[in-house]
Amino acid sequence: MLFIKDLEVSIEGKKILKGLTLEVKPGEVHAIMGPNGTGKSTLANVIAGRDLYEIGGGKVSYKGKDLLELSVEERANEGIFLGFQYPVEIPGVSMTNFLRTAVNERRAYHGLDPMPAGEFLRMMEEKKQLVEIHSQLASRSVNEGFSGGEKKRNEIFQMAMLEPELAILDETDSGLDIDALKVVANGVNKLRRPDNAFIVITHYQRLLDYIIPDFVHVLFNGRIVRSGGKELALELEEKGYEWLKAQAPA
């Protein structure tokens, strides 16, 4: 589904990713861990198409297409979803209107008519229940006045609504209490299917108690320095990142 080969990325002349290789297949959950400032968020943003970055080399293909050739909205409509680390507020735009626009844009992209209003509202109710959101969030403006936890839950809710093929969650667990963390994790677990994939970026092992990854990758200094199964996360928790730093090439 996603194949990244020797990706090199810099921002304002500073190299962040230095030859990163990663393959994600349908049905898989990949966890990317690593200390702060190693390029985890850069990777998420480059896949989503943020234009702040210069691509120095390498390839990214997604469903057989050259991902780097697609605009941000084309990538989204092709099924890539980014759960933001810091979701922005859009005052005055209701979640309902926002999501309706997003859902219908996706449908238009695939040559489908807009979803009828009744069907859309039913879908919202259904997804709210699925991800255990009981608040009136749908009638509020996008992220406006939401607490940190609400914003993250809202990202999961949007993910449920948009049914992505590849979802990247960028430190969705940061700043969450244990209850909110469970909501986020349950959301992901319920949305897991054989035909979709997740990249879960996290600083802590904690989230992986609830989302069991198929693969764990450790990103350090712009490269994946170690990959393994879920037990790698535990090892990392035990030994700390210092352990890896000692092993990593400079």
Place this chain on the structure above:
Amino acid sequence: MPSNEQDRILENVTSGEYKYGFVTDIETEVAPKGLNEDIIRFISARKEEPEWMLEFRLNAFRQWQQMKEPQWAHLRYPEIDFQDIIYYAAPKTKNTLSSLDEVDPDLLETFNKLGISLDEQKRLTGVAVDAVMDSVSVKTTFQDTLAKQGIIFCSFSEAVRNHPDLVRQYLASVVPVHDNYYAALNSAVFSDGSFCYIPRGVRCPLELSTYFRINTAGTGQFERTLIVADEGSYVSYMEGCTAPQRDENQLHAAVVEIVALKDAEVKYSTVQNWYPGNKDGEGGIYNFVTKRGICKGSNAKISWTQVETGSAVTWKYPSCILLGDNSVGEFYSVAVTNNHQQADTGTKMVHLGRNTRSTIISKGISAGKSNNSYRGLVRIGRKAENSRNFSQCDSLLLGNQCGAHTYPYITTENRSSVVEHEATTSRISEDQLFYCNQRGIDTEKAIGLIVNGYAKEVLNKLPMEFAVEAQKLLSISLEGSVG
């Protein structure tokens, strides 16, 4: 507004061109260019006006000659040559029209193209229309229906002929002839506009609306609107306007007066979409308008809602004089400027009666190289005890070459009143656009969503028929303004 409707509107918007830029080829009678007493006599004669009306005009003209163009607004435009303007242009028609069949088909077609049906059979919503082309009213619909309740809704010229007492009583009672340069000019040369009188205790069953259209090249439009709401009555009035696309500038200087007597309520909504000029700032309408209402009796209420997207230059301050005790004034505005447009707009709330209240919500949106200024005056008089004003002035910037300015003037002459003023300036951030893009929404649509969300508080105040139009306009006006 249901969101599917909103989506439909946003989807419909695919080309950013001004859609109303066409010219109707119709035989037109025009006065020679220039302004002097002979021209005024010519206009008055064409309208078969009584002597007192001609005198009113001549008096206004003499006062205007003594006055100077105001320079205080945050606007820049070349000096206007008032002798290079045609002050009267009228599509040639029979003298009086009793049925729609007698209206020139070209005129009907023009208004159809503008989305204004003059055919009462075809009305979809409860709206009566007075259609004004250049200097004359073409047709007023539903006059008979309204007359059954004693409501007068007609062109201003008709009112002068048929209801002279009412016109004489209220004309210039809110905006005196010498009020300002453009009001004096309008008083001298005003051509047509609407007159409306709602009798005591009557709730007007239809939305009344006037649609103004400038067609002839080189003409100015100087319309005059007078709305009188007698005790305990209610009316909602809407005004719309467009003009052909030309590379010359055309002048529009209107006066609107509203009188609300005891317990009366008037809602006045405008969607102003005069031709704004092209991307390089060539052409467009100069819009110098004086709009003012007076709450004459206690518990009267006047509410102005405007969506300003058009004109090269806008100078306009719909105001309320709150004379009656407990009277209420409201001003809700969305002003959009793009390319080289300039707007200096706002309101005046003059509190004279006790327990009077006013609300001002102004949303400015600037894009391109435009300048958008809010200028608002709140004056609470000595006797206006326990009065309140709340003002909120927000500016939204798109891009980095435009300007937003806020000029509040506040005076309070008693201690029991409260005035609150809030102002914010924000811009659509890259982060917001990226967030929308990541959800599959392209930048153009994202701006439409964000701008409509930003202006929602004001758009919600518009009558339904207008809200649709206004949302559409906001999106069109801002097309191509980012990226």
